[in-house]
Amino acid sequence: MKIVGIIPARMGSSRFQGKPLVPICGKPMIEHVYRRSAMSLTLDDLYVATCDQEIYETVREFGGKAIMTSNCHERCTDRIAQAVENIEADIIVNIQGDEPLIFPEMIDQALEPLLSDSAIVCSNLMADINNEKDFEDPNEVKVVVDLDGFALYFSREPIPSRKKGSSDFVGLKQVCIIPFRRDFLFKYTKLSPTPLEIIESVDMLRAIEHGYKVKMVKTPYETYSVDTIEDLMHVEEIMKDDELFRKYS
Structure with a gap:
């Protein structure tokens, strides 16, 4: 079984223009x-999928593979599907390009x-929300799951409601x-x-609404x-003391 990772990236983000190439501790994100x-x-192989020549050239310059x-493409899954059309793979992993502190174990x-x-x-992976700010932040996609760990719903709003439930x-x-x-x-892209x-x-809602199950892993x-910009500054502070960063800095 061959497993290939694809990192979709583009310069034209509506929330943060040009963020794939923004420097963090001296290296582009x-x-x-x-x-x-x-x-x-x-992973058996890894590529960046992009529509921007400057991202493509940057990846090639640091020794990575790019397509x-x-x-x-409006959705990153469509970009990924095009990127792997001519790549042999049994499983394709969508790895978001705005998570510079990702751990390979994830x-x-x-x-x-x-x-x-x-x-x-x-x-999909999921993680605990540890503070009220992230729970209210529309940039953080929240998820609720069933008793077997399959996603019931994703939302940019705070879910589940805390109005009648425990605040803990x-x-x-x-x-x-x-x-x-x-x-x-x-199949998903069609x-x-x-x-x-x-x-x-939220892309994953398309799968759920069409009746497919999405397994969540904590x-x-x-x-x-x-x-x-605030996120960028926060990440850069963490990166300075990050042990994984030292392995490739």
Whole structure:
């Protein structure tokens, strides 16, 4: 079984223009994501999929692999599907390019359900939400799961409600490492967009609304996505003392 990681990246982010190339401790963010992901024990190959020549050239300059894709894709899953059209792979892992503190073990964790159960077509990582700010932050996608760990719903709003429940309940957030079986990835991209997917702007809701199950895997690793300048400053402070960073700095 061949497993390939794809990091979708583009300069035209609506929330933070040009963030894949923004420097963190002297290296562009996309390089941090690539080098740390490449340490995964389960990935056989790794590529950045981009529609921007400057990202493509930057990846090639630091020794990574990159694939040019169309600039018409609205969803990262469509970009990934185009990137792997001519790549032999049984499982494709969507690794978001704005998680510069990713740990390679997280990729291995996310893959475990697909490697142990042939009926599972897609999985996601999730992590505890440790503070009220993140629970209220629309940039953090929240998730609720059933008793078997399959996603019931994703939202940018705070879920579940705390109005009548215990204030001690720990919320869960989506961590965007998403393995797909190859056949399901291409099937997913052909499914029609769904109302809740559009309202929430969360790709995984398309799978759920069409009746597919998404297995969630809880990770103990703490990472931070970069959506704002404040996020960038916070990540850079952490990176200065990060042991994994020392291995490739």
